[in-house]
Amino acid sequence: EVQVVESGGGLVPPGGSLRLSCAASGFTVSTNYMTWVRQAPGKGLEWVSVIYSGGSTYYADSVKGRFTLSRDNSMDTLSLQMNSLRVEDTAVYYCARGLRYSAYDRVGLFYFDYWGQGALVTVSS
Amino acid sequence: DIQMTQSPSSLSASVGDRVTITCRASQSISRYLNWYQQKPGKAPRLLIYGASSLQSGVPSRFSGSGSGTDFTLTIRNLQPEDFADYYCQQSYLIPVSFGQGTRLDIK
Numbered sequence: 001e002v003q004v005v006e007s008g009g010g011l012v013p014p015g016g017s018l019r020l021s022c023a024a025s026g027f028t029v030s031t032n033y034m035t036w037v038r039q040a041p042g043k044g045l046e047w048v049s050v051i052y053s054g055g056s057t058y059y060a061d062s063v064k065g066r067f068t069l070s071r072d073n074s075m076d077t078l079s080l081q082m083n084s085l086r087v088e089d090t091a092v093y094y095c096a097r098g099l100r101y102s103a104y105d106r107v108g109l110f111y112f113d114y115w116g117q118g119a120l121v122t123v124s125s
Numbered sequence: 126d127i128q129m130t131q132s133p134s135s136l137s138a139s140v141g142d143r144v145t146i147t148c149r150a151s152q153s154i155s156r157y158l159n160w161y162q163q164k165p166g167k168a169p170r171l172l173i174y175g176a177s178s179l180q181s182g183v184p185s186r187f188s189g190s191g192s193g194t195d196f197t198l199t200i201r202n203l204q205p206e207d208f209a210d211y212y213c214q215q216s217y218l219i220p221v222s223f224g225q226g227t228r229l230d231i232k
Contacts, residue, residue: 035221037169045161045169045212047221058219094168098216101157101175110216111159113180115168 002026002114006095009119016085020119022078022095030073033098033110036080038091039118046091049080050098052107063089085123092118127151129213131224137232142203146227148196148213157217158196160189163210172211173198205231 008020022034036048049059049069057069068081078095098110128151138144148158156176161169171180173189176196186201200207208231213224 037223044226045163045214045223047214047223050219050221060220108216108219109157111171111174112161112169112214113171113174115170117168 004116
């Protein structure tokens, strides 16, 4: 059975840092696209970042320069390092697998097929 | 950036009804459009990918269509478990973007 599990959420003051981790069973994190999507309380889904299987990373403008997405191939885990956190970063953060539509499509075309249960990040003083 | 606009934002319907949710992209995304369902306190669930391909395990009463900039999600014979939030999403260009969501509730 495929499972995605996030960890590392919690309460942090504005300006602080937090590191989220994502692990999976049933597939290999390091050979797949992996993404983070967040959802602020009562709001819609907002894409945060993606890492391609080749290692390229991309970020939403709202987190660029503050968040860093990385992968540990030896541990087969994903990490989202969040620095300079703001109140508006408060959200449930979901880790998800990005599956390419087709190996014949250009790089970067994917959909999110497996999602974790989410990790709550609260930025508050 | 590609903006995704869903309509309506909310919708009331009854069990057994047929409903349609639309999603419009601010520029052409070919058929690279996906639909997700989300229930309160739960992670989103993939329903449709590539505009019209049904994800494994999703009931056939769900269907998607469209290409270019205009897409629809149709749910036939609504069941009690279908009352939820629905989101469209594109990854044709970075940044990935979602529609603002459509809340489907019981009339």
